[in-house]
Amino acid sequence: MSSEKSYKVDRALHWLSALAIMFLLFDMGTRIHNIDYRIKGAAEHKQDAIEIHVIAASILFFTLIARLIWYKWFLLSEYQLTYDSVKQKWLVRTVHTAMYGTLFLMMISGVFMITNYEHPLNLLGLIKLSEAETSTQTFYDANNWHLYFESALYFLILTHITGALYNRR
Numbered sequence: 473m474s475s476e477k478s479y480k481v482d483r484a485l486h487w488l489s490a491l492a493i494m495f496l497l498f499d500m501g502t503r504i505h506n507i508d509y510r511i512k513g514a515a516e517h518k519q520d521a522i523e524i525h526v527i528a529a530s531i532l533f534f535t536l537i538a539r540l541i542w543y544k545w546f547l548l549s550e551y552q553l554t555y556d557s558v559k560q561k562w563l564v565r566t567v568h569t570a571m572y573g574t575l576f577l578m579m580i581s582g583v584f585m586i587t588n589y590e591h592p593l594n595l596l597g598l599i600k601l602s603e604a605e606t607s608t609q610t611f612y613d614a615n616n617w618h619l620y621f622e623s624a625l626y627f628l629i630l631t632h633i634t635g636a637l638y639n640r641r
Contacts, residue, residue: 478548485539492532493575493629497622500525515591522586523595529579536575567635571628578621584614 500521512520543552555561586593588611589602 475548475550478546479551482542482547482551485535485542489532489535489539492528492535496525496528496532518591519593522593526595529582533579536572564635567628567631571632574621574625574628578618581614581618581621585611585618
């Protein structure tokens, strides 16, 4: 593969991840709180919102895995990150690791939420969740963790953008 194509794939994976993250951060609250649930009924309204959220999270999951694989084994070294100092290398790797870790922890807490949801969920007609006994306490604990990780993600995104801007100075 040419170096230009290698770089374009890397950037496409980066921006697809970024768009999926932005969609996930802003869509769920909008869909749940700003759309009139009385049109379909509360349960169906929540079902639709959660289904779209899970689909977007799945796309993000596979995109993040693809990014990690692409960067490690396919991205040409001329396009991989370079560092001005050991301190910068440590900081960049810490932020990236924290960002990936936070996203994966959000996905795990999301799985705990949907498997302990108050209503049975049907994802694309393929997967049925919350049909057996569920734990309301587990749902609320997972929801609290999910919101905590969301707050951490906002901080990490701001840190990431600040670092990118600083690096381009």
